[in-house]
Amino acid sequence: RVSTWEEVTGYKDTPLLELWAILRGRLSRVDIIATELWQLNRTWVFQGNGVPLQPQTMLLDEGHERLYVGAKNALFSLSLDQVNTQHREIQWASSELQIEECLRKGREKMECANYIKVLQQYNQTHLLVCGTASFNPICAWVHVGHTGKVSPCSTELLSFHLPESITSGKGRCPFSHNSPCTSTLSGGELYVGLYTDYWENDAALCRLNNRTYTRTERDDRQQLNEPRFVGSAVIPDNDDKDDDKVYFFFTEREVDAEGLYKAVYTRVGRVCANDQGGQRMLVNRWSSFLKTRLICSVAGPDGIDTHFDQLEDVYVLKNKDGKNPEIFGLFSTTSAVFKGYAVCVYHMDDIRAAFNGPFAFRERPEHHWTPSEDKVPYPRPGSCASKINGGGFSSSKEFPDEVLRFVRSHPMMYRPVLPQHRRPVFLQTQPRRRKLTQIAVDRVQAQDGHYHVLYIGTDDSLVLKVITIYNKDIDTMEEVLLEELQVILNILPVFIFSGCQQKLYVGSDAGVAQVQLHHCALYGSECADCCLARDPYCAWDGFTCSRYYPSGVYTKRRFRRQDILHGNAVQLCNGLQIDGEWKRKTVFGVEGNSTLLSCVPRSLHAKVLWFLQRGDDKQEVSVDERVIWTSHGLLLLSLTSSDAGIYMCQTVEHGYVHTLLRVTLHVLSGETLASAISPRNLVPASLPGSHSRQWYKEFLQLIDYRDAQRVEEYCEKVWCPDKKRKKNKKKFLPSSGEKKAKSRAAAANHRAPRHVLGN
Ligand SMILES: *[C@@H]1O[C@H](CO)[C@@H](O)[C@H](O)[C@H]1NC(C)=O
Ligand SMILES: *[C@@H]1O[C@H](CO)[C@@H](O)[C@H](O)[C@H]1NC(C)=O
Ligand SMILES: *[C@@H]1O[C@H](CO)[C@@H](O)[C@H](O)[C@H]1NC(C)=O
Ligand SMILES: *[C@@H]1O[C@H](CO)[C@@H](O)[C@H](O)[C@H]1NC(C)=O
Numbered sequence: 001r002v003s004t005w006e007e008v009t010g011y012k013d014t015p016l017l018e019l020w021a022i023l024r025g026r027l028s029r030v031d032i033i034a035t036e037l038w039q040l041n042r043t044w045v046f047q048g049n050g051v052p053l054q055p056q057t058m059l060l061d062e063g064h065e066r067l068y069v070g071a072k073n074a075l076f077s078l079s080l081d082q083v084n085t086q087h088r089e090i091q092w093a094s095s096e097l098q099i100e101e102c103l104r105k106g107r108e109k110m111e112c113a114n115y116i117k118v119l120q121q122y123n124q125t126h127l128l129v130c131g132t133a134s135f136n137p138i139c140a141w142v143h144v145g146h147t148g149k150v151s152p153c154s155t156e157l158l159s160f161h162l163p164e165s166i167t168s169g170k171g172r173c174p175f176s177h178n179s180p181c182t183s184t185l186s187g188g189e190l191y192v193g194l195y196t197d198y199w200e201n202d203a204a205l206c207r208l209n210n211r212t213y214t215r216t217e218r219d220d221r222q223q224l225n226e227p228r229f230v231g232s233a234v235i236p237d238n239d240d241k242d243d244d245k246v247y248f249f250f251t252e253r254e255v256d257a258e259g260l261y262k263a264v265y266t267r268v269g270r271v272c273a274n275d276q277g278g279q280r281m282l283v284n285r286w287s288s289f290l291k292t293r294l295i296c297s298v299a300g301p302d303g304i305d306t307h308f309d310q311l312e313d314v315y316v317l318k319n320k321d322g323k324n325p326e327i328f329g330l331f332s333t334t335s336a337v338f339k340g341y342a343v344c345v346y347h348m349d350d351i352r353a354a355f356n357g358p359f360a361f362r363e364r365p366e367h368h369w370t371p372s373e374d375k376v377p378y379p380r381p382g383s384c385a386s387k388i389n390g391g392g393f394s395s396s397k398e399f400p401d402e403v404l405r406f407v408r409s410h411p412m413m414y415r416p417v418l419p420q421h422r423r424p425v426f427l428q429t430q431p432r433r434r435k436l437t438q439i440a441v442d443r444v445q446a447q448d449g450h451y452h453v454l455y456i457g458t459d460d461s462l463v464l465k466v467i468t469i470y471n472k473d474i475d476t477m478e479e480v481l482l483e484e485l486q487v488i489l490n491i492l493p494v495f496i497f498s499g500c501q502q503k504l505y506v507g508s509d510a511g512v513a514q515v516q517l518h519h520c521a522l523y524g525s526e527c528a529d530c531c532l533a534r535d536p537y538c539a540w541d542g543f544t545c546s547r548y549y550p551s552g553v554y555t556k557r558r559f560r561r562q563d564i565l566h567g568n569a570v571q572l573c574n575g576l577q578i579d580g581e582w583k584r585k586t587v588f589g590v591e592g593n594s595t596l597l598s599c600v601p602r603s604l605h606a607k608v609l610w611f612l613q614r615g616d617d618k619q620e621v622s623v624d625e626r627v628i629w630t631s632h633g634l635l636l637l638s639l640t641s642s643d644a645g646i647y648m649c650q651t652v653e654h655g656y657v658h659t660l661l662r663v664t665l666h667v668l669s670g671e672t673l674a675s676a677i678s679p680r681n682l683v684p685a686s687l688p689g690s691h692s693r694q695w696y697k698e699f700l701q702l703i704d705y706r707d708a709q710r711v712e713e714y715c716e717k718v719w720c721p722d723k724k725r726k727k728n729k730k731k732f733l734p735s736s737g738e739k740k741a742k743s744r745a746a747a748a749n750h751r752a753p754r755h756v757l758g759n
Contacts, residue, residue, distance in 0.1 A: 040522075044083050044514050046076075046084050046087060047510065048509075051074050053069055054069070060505075062501075064144060072177075077160050083505070090142065092131060093113065094134040102136075114132060116130070116131045118169075118192065120184070127144055129142050130169040132176060135175045135176070137168070139173060140167070142161070144159060144160055180195075180230075181229055189273070191246045202219075203216075203226070205286070214276070216286060217285055222411055223289060225252045230250055232247060232249065233247050233316045236322055236323050238323065242272075243386045248270070249267070250269065251264050251265065265293050267291045268292060268327075268346075268417060272385070278396065278401075278404045279398070281405070287399055288383070290407070290413060292355065292413035296309075296419055297423075298424060308344070310332045311329055317452070326345055327346040328344075329345075329346065332436070338429075341435075343425050343454060344419035344423075355382060355413055359406075360414040376406070381406045385399070425454075425470075434462070435459040439454060439455065445536075447548070451564060453536065463484070463506060464481060464485075465485065465517075466480065466481050467564070482534065487513045502518070503517060520537065530544075539562035585662075586666065588667075589639040589668070594637045595635075595665070596633050598632055599661045601653075608650070611650065613647075614646075646662060647664075
């Protein structure tokens with residue numbers, strides 16, 4: 001049951017009613033469970049040989065077609081193509097001495113191990129890998145190039161081993177395995193947000209190479225206050241590399257205006273990649289660190305907004321030139337009463353505008369922030385020493401002292417960053433339901449435009465595949481849940497995403513699963529099914545639902561039908577419905593007994609309607625104590641002869657009416673049946689469709705599956721003397737048309753019980 005907005009917040013008449021209506025009706029069309037993903041070969045799983053993995057360290061190497069993942073005392077290299085084959089492993093445990101030392105400090109045995117926390121591509125041939133090494137962090141450069149040129153695909157030739165030289169990891173890698181940490185590597189420099197010390201008191205944003213160490217100020221709660229690091233990325237501003245900025249996404253605490261409640265806020269912070277710190281002051285400290293708040297909220301009535309302030313995960317969706325990626329944040333509420341999740345999207349223009357806006361100022365921590373009225377010195381604090389912005393300074397060491405002093409005292413911007421369309425693109429506000437923990441995003445070209453396909457991971461190991469559609473005309477957001485994929489059981493997943501491979505890699509401490517992003521055939525083979533699915537990866541090609549390629553990429557098939565924006569099957573698929581033989585069937589019921597007219601729609605969104613046709617008269621079947629609507633179909637109890645007729649099962653979805661099935665129900669009197677079953681009655685001429693094979697088939701439909709064996713035996717005995725058996729057996733097999741129908745129906749009804757009558 002979905003709670004209403006009113007129940008959750010106590011608000012009435014919210015402008016969000018539309019969104020809520022969408023949420024309430026939300027269910028994926030197709031619900032797929034792990035076993036089905038297996039059978040379809042859509043997923044493969046690498047199980048870490050019982051070694052707990054550190055999935056936050058997963059690293060994609062498309063050049064070598066490998067996926068690296070850190071673990072406890074180990075590092076794995078997996079095949080991108082199929083993660084469960086050809087894996088390589090580096091064992092990297094702490095020495096006995098280190099473990100003893102760690103235990104002596106009073107740490108648990110479990111903590112005294114080498115947990116990989118930093119894993120980055122250093123250059124084309126080397127990874128930078130750092131581990132906690134029993135509270136004594138260490139780093140190494142691991143060679144991953146090919147050792148020979150014979151066969152680049154054979155793992156035998158891939159180098160993957162630990163080097164001789166191990167360096168200290170202090171300042172690069174946290175001490176503890178569960179310490180929050182984010183890192184990114186660019187131009188041979190590691191940028192990292194972490195707690196640098198044993199006691200986890202000193203949080204810092206740092207840059208390290210083997211000569212310099214630049215970081216945020218120590219013990220400066222203005223710069224960082226109990227931060228939780230979530231993500232980071234290097235994003236260029238323009239074509240001048242000296243203007244490249246490093247962005248950090250994190251949450252931190254702030255004493256609010258009352259000075260009592262330490263609220264959690266989400267921040268985006270940034271520094272110049274080329275920042276060398278100051279010469280006389282801010283030595284080895286960032287001379288460009290600024291931060292501001294990321295807002296993700298839903299407008300309520302009376303101007304009271306619901307804020308989602310806890311950043312759970314962030315995904316930077318790169319664009320072609322790399323300068324304007326879209327930033328997707330997955331947020332949760334911090335309220336103990338109302339738990340909700342939201343995805344907000346941020347544009348770089350808006351982020352840059354906030355950093356170019358007024359600086360924030362407040363007299364004391366318990367005061368409100370106001371725009372700073374201090375004179376802003378030149379070059380503008382926070383700008384990089386570059387040709388375009390830096391006023392001709394070749395290094396931040398040349399910046400005037402007043403610039404450094406200003407940036408030191410004004411790290412906070414006054415304007416927050418608001419999301420695209422001023423609202424979340426995705427909301428989940430059902431209390432006590434699953435937690436959302438991860439997000440990855442793919443940009444997909446469809447016939448009617450680009451779509452963002454969101455992959456959202458939950459704490460019960462589901463992957464929700466969602467598209468969100470913004471309607472400009474009425475300023476509303478529609479979210480369409482395309483698929484719910486159950487990947488591995490009982491895990492907290494972490495994602496990494498390969499557009500090149502069209503795969504999502506889902507990591508947990510138990511293993512890594514790869515999932516193909518699309519499986520269009522699952523939606524069914526008909527135009528309407530494909531169209532209603534609204535999956536931008538898929539289109540109807542005249543025969544079946546298959547992968548959609550934008551024209552130019554795949555030109556052979558001209559005939560493609562797809563309508564992601566509206567899912568208008570009525571318009572798109574008119575006249576394309578196959579009204580095949582398989583949709584008609586005959587069912588025999590026995591007077592006084594019950595019978596089930598089975599009809600399960602493929603889509604979980606569809607509403608089922610039943611009609612009864614007698615002659616020209618067609619009426620909706622009314623439900624009463626004898627006629628029961630079940631999720632498997634229509635159940636008729638205690639049949640009477642007046643129940644006979646033609647029943648039609650129709651589904652309505654998105655305004656599209658689809659006749660799934662036409663069942664002709666015959667009701668037999670008890671005596672007719674008794675005489676029919678009698679072994680003396682070899683040819684049951686008294687029954688409709690009188691010749692024997694037809695009768696046999698219909699008889700099978702009549703009785704319950706469990707009795708089929710008995711009937712089979714009976715019929716064999718009666719109709720099939722030894723010499724004829726072989727021939728008749730062949731005859732009794734379903735014709736190819738029926739076979740097709742069966743497999744289609746089977747594909748259609750994932751959850752259809754096997755024993756239902758018919759088919
Ligand atoms: C899945 O893969 C196995 C072995 O690689 C193969 O035998 C099977 O036919 C495949 N199944 C499907 C549905 O493609
Ligand atoms: C990559 O970095 C390693 C470690 O510093 C170095 O030995 C190697 O030569 C570098 N490779 C390339 C191709 O730059
Ligand atoms: C470390 O610095 C030295 C010079 O100080 C340089 O020769 C060497 O290449 C650097 N190593 C790396 C891995 O950057
Ligand atoms: C019909 O119902 C009667 C009595 O309820 C029962 O004995 C009989 O087995 C049923 N017949 C079939 C074919 O289910």
